Amino acid sequence: MSKQGGRGGAAAAKGKKSAKPGAGDKREDVLQAVILADSFQDRFKPFTLEKPRCLLPLVNVPIIEYTLEFLASNGVQEVFIYCGAHSEDVENYIQASPRWSPGSTISPFATLDFIRVSNANSVGDFLRDLDKRGLIAGDFILVHGDLVSNIQLDAVLAKHRARREQSSDNCMTMVLRSVGEQPHRAAKARGITPVFVVDSTTGRCLQYEETHPLQSDHYLTLDPSLLSHGEFEIRSDLVDCGIDICTPEVLALWSESFDYELPRKNFLHGVLKDWELNGKMIYAEILDDGYAARASNLQMYDCISRDVLERWTLPFVPDSNLLHGQTYRRVKGGSYMEDHVSVERGSKVAQSAVGKGTEIQAGSSISRSVIGRRCKIGKNVRIEDSYIWDDAVIGDGTSVVHSVIACSAVVGAGCRIPEGSLISYNVQIDNHIQLPPRPIPRISLLADEGKTAKTDPSLVGPTGKGASYQLPTFDEDSDDEEEGQRDPSILQSSLIYSLEALNLSTSSISTLASGAYDSEDNMSTASSLHAGEAGQTRSRVSSFTSDASSRGGFHNDAVHGLVDALRADDSEDFDSAKLEFMGLRLANNASDSAMRRAITVAFCRRAAELLDPQHGGLEPTKAAEKALTAKRNAVRFIKEVGVGGDEVTQQAEFALALQRALLGEREHQQHLELARAGTLLAAMLQQLYSLDVLEEDGILAWWGDKRASESEEMAKVKEKCRVLVEWLENADEEEDEEDEDEDEDSD
């Protein structure tokens, strides 16, 4: 059996590439790979306004070099690169590269093609386009353009092939890196925690979910059919490095589902969920050694840079000089320096990398940092944990801590660049500027959509250039202000993983199986987002809207739908709103608690609105009554969907959700004082009691629940219901002897 050789066989192999797609039993000798060089995300802004993410320097090497070298080290022969934003830049870079240029004789790839897709808005569009083109002959490796990895895929490829030969339904293998259960910088930095449910014996992935620290319900809903499956593991300790080994069937699956956008959240989740329909199986290959990570956000960029400096990524370390023309050598102090670096006496460089032509003047200290080429570092400069790209200038006596300073930026003398600062290309900062630590400075010459930002002299000084860059807000609903901030992407858009400022719980999902809600609702979101003081003692912040982002906007959409229906004056009917709600629920696979919350928030919002003088200024009892009973069938909807059953625990949960929802409303409706909110809660509970939605046992269970008084505000609101509860207890004793005199509208 003659084995098709490596590189030499490339030219020959290209000729016989005519292998029919889908010919499963035919052995493909040519390994193909697809690089997704755009991820349609904003996480590296403002740097990605000018340059694509994959060309940003990571330890002075453009990130895509690591990706290409990874593919080359695995013997990939044909590469397709999908570029989105800044596609010319990526193409020009590759064309100009002596090693990767498609015409180059020394390229390790037989072919390297760029594919441009006009009007692509997501990774999904790329892959559907790839399916149409029919370029893929057999198994291929799908990676992102920001991958840094030294994994050897041979064993994984062999396993994948063996599985595919067993059944053509085994269509994809994901390569995942285990990072252990203890807190890990790579795991922390990823923002969203992927949760894989994996069959213990076969490695088949059964379910995929994502969690993130900003959501309040730290639990997952497992597909009940899993329980009949046998042994499986639920793993949240994995770093998803985005290496997928796919068969062409995967592309067909993408094409079938035209609305999938993200490879994990949409595609993987969807395919696994609809397993009964499509019958496709996806496997997870969990590696315990080797290095793999994606520079998918600035924190990962930070983390990977440190890993490279500490040689976890060997052989992709500075002194391997993988990039053409690099001349790094290891020097004393655990640093790497290129030739022609001048370090004056009396300055210290430790655990850093310094590029060619950089001058470091006397008395400066640089630690755990990366300095690009031709930088000028003045006297007595202190640089820690920072990334200074090519041609930057830093004046005497300046201190830079844990920041990124992009190419050709100029920082004057005596400045202070606080932690987490992002200073974009060509920005100039005047002498003696102390940038404020909060909000975290992001200074750029450009604003979104290619506009030039107007220089802000109060920030960068009279002769400076640059303005604060505002991250695009993600909220489409302008009234829902905290939505944008609550999106998990906030965790990923800054260099420092600022959980301190966000006040989050660190509980892992594994603790959550025990209790449904263990979260406390903290309503002072706006203030705590900027709270830098360590004095903040709250263990976590969770908001109702945060769930929305994790559930694909379910909460938000549902609340809006319901509130609109409740507001509508022309129609008495609630059925269409109910139908819409149930549709949303199915589409998003919302959990019971998410539904409960959406419903309580909607009704509370309506009721609170009615208290407002603009909407009639009703008394709490009247408002509660109107909100709940104005629409036909609304009550039944609450009973069936919101409460979900007659059990005491469900009713107590509903009452609790109601209490929280009311407190949440205070964020939106300023006029709602705490006392009034309490009165409204009592009125609503009473109304629900008299409408037979809640029973006394349920309300009493809620009254006794510790969670109902876990914060001061919660306790205050609850206190207002004491009258109602006492009355209920009496009623209980007297066993319905007297009729409720406040029962005004029972039907």
Added chain:
Amino acid sequence: MAPSQATHTPSLEKLVKSLKGQSLEASIEALIFLLKRRQVKGDECAQATAHILRQVVAKARWQDVDQLLSQIQSAGSRLARAAPHEPVIGNIVRRVLGLIRDERQATIPIRPSPAVLTSTAGLQVSKSMFNLLSVAEPDGSPMTGGSTPLSQATQPTSVHTLRSEVMDGIEEIMDEIGQADDQIASFADIQIHPGDFVLAYQPSKTVERFLIKAASRRRFTLFIAGLEPFTNGTSDAPYATLRKKLSAAGVNTISLSSNGLMAYIPRVNKVILGAKAVYQNGGLLVDSGCCIAAQVAHEYLKPVIALSPVYKFCPEDPSYDVSRGWLGNPSTYVSYGNGPEVDAIVVENTVTDYIPPELVDVYLTNLGPQTRHHIASILADHYKTEDLAFSMQLD
């Protein structure tokens, strides 16, 4: 039909197979990146370098010897700089350069001279005439273990002949590299005596072959020390085959952990190390940990025998990097999955040690056992003075 056999990972084997169909530049770059990515390392480097230099001779455009020399120098220095941690590459390049210089001398018509015993006797005159720039000093005897092809009575004049001569010479070097381990092993029964207690620290391929050969002739007891600290529970797997072969031959093997070294050393008769390189001062580049063994043996006045083929003898002094040790991947000692450790500790995993010359007693080469004092003459035999600083030439 085993599809899992179809590996895609590039390797030396694949590179060698592909050499024919590939341009020279592509081959050189391919090897450079194999070296940079550590996909060719250790003993493979010598063979790989020889293969590529042979390609340079065969494919590069050159009209005369000087052009060929500069071609080899430029390709060689690129390879050497791609893997500064593999000094063997430089040695092979120097060997090939020396070979070409020898060929050049052979091609100059030499007037019949009284000294017919050695074909190179009339050299110094003709060399200085031919190339004024080259240093006209005696190189010692250019007769080497195998690097100098026989000079023929009929003087090759054309480039074509020179090319085939040089290629033959490189093939001889390749043969020498291939046979070196066996030749070293053939001295095993001289070095190891019945009843010896031998300590081998992290036995390399060369050492393994040596020990197996010795086991076929002698009965001795072997201590294997320096097992890697973290090899996922299969700690003795790397040497399992060696131990099986040795026990089949009736040699008792005992595994020692590194901290047991001191306790056993009084019983040991000799310590055997495999060198990655031998420097001209007699210092050794070895796998990390070996230095302790050598140090301990020195304390207890036990002989340390370094096994090293001649091609690993470097005509240079150890650099600062060498004496400090090359760094590997910290994951040998700390798992990347161990978050708190990864965050808190910077792990420097030195994968090589430098053993100073005073700790080594015998250098066992494929040409026989040598002492430190012989190193200079071995180097003089194999390398030309012009080539000593080759890696610093050119860019």
